Amino acid sequence: MTRHQGRHFLQIPGPSPVPDRVLRAMDMPVIDHRSAEFAELGKAVLEGSKTIFKTTSPVIIYPSSGTGAWEAAIVNTLSPGDKVLMVETGHFATLWRQMAARWGIEVDFVPGDWRRGVDTNVIEEKLTADKSHQLKAVMVVHNETSTGATSGIGEVRAAIDSAKHPALLMVDTISGLGSADFRFDEWGVDVAVSCSQKGFMLPPGLGFNAISDKARATAKTNKLPRSFWDWEEMLKPNANGFFPYTPATNLLYGLREAIAMLLEEGLDAVFARHQRLAAAARAAVNHWGLEVLCQEPKDFSPVLTAVLMPPGYDADAYRKLVLENYNMSLGSGLSKVAGKVFRIGHLGECNELTLVGALSGVEMGFVAAGVPHRAGGVDAAMKVLEEHPQGNAVSHLKVVKT
Template identity: 65%
Template structure:
């Protein structure tokens, strides 16, 4: 590897850059997680978390990855053999399906091309055919991190309501929470899964379940085995400001600081900022003469953009050149997209100049890799940034 000066550009779709304010908060001395200072921290923190999810209901916080929060959503609401309807929107939707099957659930996997989100029309057809209400839950990845495609959750909810179907709606917001407008309560979601290392601007290590009253009721009769993930014991402890296990104390310090930062900017402004960055990135991609993987403009992600390199070019070669020459990390193609795409993360703690530098590095890397592009792509992005 080449020696580099300056800071590393971490432009993957997560983990994202951790702001200095959050790093300083995490660096505080660890305190007694059974003492009054910790209870004060928790009782201040939990209401703040609800606002990011768009809910007034409880949000469970785990010391876990997003994968753990996936499992918690399933085991707290479902029983062995229950039928789950899932949509193949990308690599992570496929992994969630595999988890559900390993847990003993029966998954009906709606095939997809990894360029579109969950289809509300197809959902309506599947629900209409399910006259016996065998489907216990519908799982959707809101923002598929492997593809840069955002499913239209309000339309998914509308399909369930129109069919008058009782299935639970479980939604993964791992790469959209804190970056893309999301409304757990208003959109009628039963369990929302999130994690710490993307739009919340923290290191990995915290997983979240936002839950509805319907989901909480389902948890009382669900029969999948669970202990660590059990909602009820956590909710009981949270009432007094504690957890039934040793929590990730220092990450909770950081979470509180990150939430304060989001409050200071205001969530509408945060979402608008991410929308602008995404529009500028897509302008650059099109200006270069390349193709955005997401095929439906209604489903463009504001967290990341997946770029099809095309031809005989290897997207991973482009990434390697950019890392070596410009000290910038881009996301790799996952699963069936391996070698075909690279992913530009534009979420979390960044500004116009950070994005401009990122796109300049991508343009230079494409040229060095021998990919034929129009160098006007960067200027197209700058025009979008300058116009706002």
């Protein structure tokens, strides 16, 4: 086994690297989760999470993965035999569909090519045609981690409203929240699903549901069973900063610190940073002569860039070589694009030098693997970063030779 010196470059699109500040915040003794000290922590993270979702509605925090938060969204709002509308934007939209089907939900699954976000015209057409309002929810993935394509959630809400349809808007923002702009209240979202290991920069282990009044009212009459996932059972003790069962205490310490980091930078600055890094990554890919999987510029993800390998070259073999030679993990292609793409994550605590280092590893990997490309992709990325400096950079200062 190769022994590497220096840091490991974790450039997958989640779990994202955990900042030192967050690691230190979690390095605490476990405390009594029925104590006044814990109540202070609980209230801080429950209220702080609302600021990240941009909502005044409740945010429920589960000791779970994002998959658990998916299930919570379904079992609190839908009933067996209900019909919902979903769009095939990629691997994770497909998995959410499969979960819904296991609960006896009938899914109208609009096919897609995995190379763009949601077509809101199709959503409006489907809802307008549903005169009897059989469709109970529109379920959309905000940032499709498997493809590097985002969907305009505000535009989805506009399509629902234009069709004058009462369907719930349920959004998976697992990899979007905290990295790509998300506005729960402004966009009229009813249920938003997320987790800890992406934009929150935490280890895996926390799942989130943000819920509107409309969704909460639906939960009072829907017919799917739940116990662990029941919103109302969570909300009762949450009112005082507590949980109905043992919470992930040390992850909550980390969450409090992560929220502080995001707010110190400013959410708009966080989103701008991710957009800037994504643009630089795409510039490198284009210079190399390779193809970004997402074909629609308005849908380009700020969270990751999925890159198509040239025909005849296996993405997984290339990723293995990069890991062994340069101690960098790149994201794999999933299901339909397995072996065809690799994914460069640029989310969370990622900055210009992190990205340039990652892109250098990608380009050196091309050379080592014999992948045809045009050299100089890193320079192309650097040019983008130089032309669009970070908001707090002092760009007018010049280095004076002495």
